Amino acid sequence: MRTKWLFNLQLGFTLLVCAFLIVPVILSIMAGLTVNYLVGIESGLTLRWVMEVWNGYRNTIFLSIGISLACLVVTLLIGIPTAYVLARRQNALARAIEELLVMPVAVPGLATALALIVTYGSLSGFRTSWTFILVGHVLFTLPFMVRSVLAVLMAIDLNTLEEGASSLGAGWWRRFRDIVLPNCRAGILAGSLMVVTLSMGEFNMTWLLHTPFTKTLPVGLADAYASLRLEVGSAYTLVFFLMIMPLLLALQAFAQPRLKKYVPEDDTHE
Amino acid sequence: MRRETQRLILLLLPAGILFSAFFLIPMAELFLIGGAGKDGWAAYAAILTNANYFNSLLATLGVAVLTTIVTLIISGISGVFLQRHKFRGNGALVAMLTFPLAFPGVVIGFMVIMLAGRQGLIGAVSEALIGDKIVFAYSLTGLFMGYVYFSIPRTILTVMAAAEKLDPKLEEAARSLGASPFRVVLDVIIPGLKPAFISAGAICFATAVGAFGTAFTLAARINVLPMVIYTEFTLAANITMAAALSFVLGAVTWIVLALARTAAGGTVAAAG
DSSP states (O other): OHHHHHHHHHHHHHHHHHHHHHHHHHHHHHHHHBSOTTTOGGGOBOSHHHHHHHHHHHHHHHHHHHHHHHHHHHHHHHHHHHHHHHHHOOSHHHHHHHHHHHHHHHSOHHHHHHHHHHHHTTOHHHHTSHHHHHHHHHHHHHHHHHHHHHHHHHHTTHHHHHHHHHHTTOOHHHHIIIIIHHHTHHHHHHHHHHHHHHHHHOOTTHHHHOOTTOOOHHHHHHHHHHHSOHHHHHHHHHHHHHHHHHHHHHHHHHHHHHHHHTSOOOOOOO | OHHHHHHHHHHHHHHHHHHIIIIIHHHHHHHHHHTSSTTGGGGGGHHHHSHHHHHHHHHHHHHHHHHHHHHHHHHHHHHHHHHHOOOTTHHHHHHHHHGGGGOOHHHHHHHHHHHHSTTOHHHHHHHHHHSOOOOOTTSHHHHHHHHHHHHHHHHHHHHHHHHHHSOHHHHHHHHHTTOOHHHHIIIIIHHHHHHHHHHHHHHHHHHHHHOOHHHHHHOTTOOOHHHHHHHHHHTSOOHHHHHHHHHHHHHHHHHHHHHHHHHHSSOOOOOO
16 A cells, blocks of 8 residues: 555655656647747747748758758768777777867857867868867767767677688778678667767757858757747747757667677577 | 887877867967956956955855765765666666766756756645745856766766775675764775765866856856856857856866866876
């Protein structure tokens, strides 16, 4: 009887926490689709605000997609080799390098952005281009790619696999392409989703790095929240949710089976 | 073997160049600029000696500590509960609790406004009930609420992963020896989850100290360090002070995360 009571208490508490997180999301979606939020849903539903966002801010959506994809390409090209090196050499130096790479995540984005501005701000061609934002995003997302791939590489016996292939005459590139890459596919996928999601939502750095011609989606959101009516801000948020939702669902779907996949199966019966 | 080493160095080179050019050198530059103002290196002490900066440091740390404690309590209760009881709808609850994981700070700020802002739910409900419109979104309280909102999803995930590894036999043993549920939580569950609490708590703290988007959306008047730095940089054009303050801020969050990593023994996955 007593445990039943405790169970209900905890369930009630958890439901309250859920409400705290989800109710504002629902309110905001509703506000983005209502004619007048103050009057309420009776004032009617409309796509007017969404269209207003699309007309006024669609460039920010395209820029954010572009930057996050470019960010993905760069972190793949740089991150996978880095993870491979860290997996091959598991010594103090490798750990120190990993520690360094994570620093842009530990240090507030504001500080990193200021550092980039005081160093490269005078190169006006670079400062005003979208690649200035890209640099910040790559710094911030690279550790997630490296760690995700590294986690998978650590779970397989990389050395034995490579030695086996090597003894059969496979050169390095062949081993990398046919053994390393296929084996860390799950890590690459999880890392990629993480990189795109994070880049899409990055604000702390981007707010300082952006120029009037390089506004990303979160920068546009901040703009809209500050200067436009609640309904437009909500509609813009709705657009953001729609873009981020598939990424999140994919991330959740891949994150769960991954844990099980690398538990070695019990095939020791001779 | 030598060729192998050469190859590994070559593979590490792109990351090394990128990282040096765009992080290490800029950070060093930031450090130098922070000491090049009219106050010289004393600028680095200003965070303690200047009353304004010191007050915002206290406010920042206060909000961060409170966020960490409240988030750990909430996520501890719900995380262990959801891991232990696999009832129908469990998956849906977990999905909802982790949905805001990828929200940027600005969106979190907007969620706080939807709840506690001038047209918010809390205001409407309180007006109907007690005739008084409660609005606290645009203050330190609103900021605190936003940081808790931001931190719950990732902390719950960490707690659930750690709770999965706890041995239920230990709790059964404690219970069969006559321990009350309260004592079981205190003496078995909390010590077992301690590493997870330390690493998740450090991340809560570090984000609450360094985040900027939520405060920016709520109000420019909120006197926390990231806002002060932003104001110094843009409005006052006091670049040296902004540099010194942000370097100190960066050092503080980095040290907190590094200490937590040592204390927790494992890896503290930092989060944005």
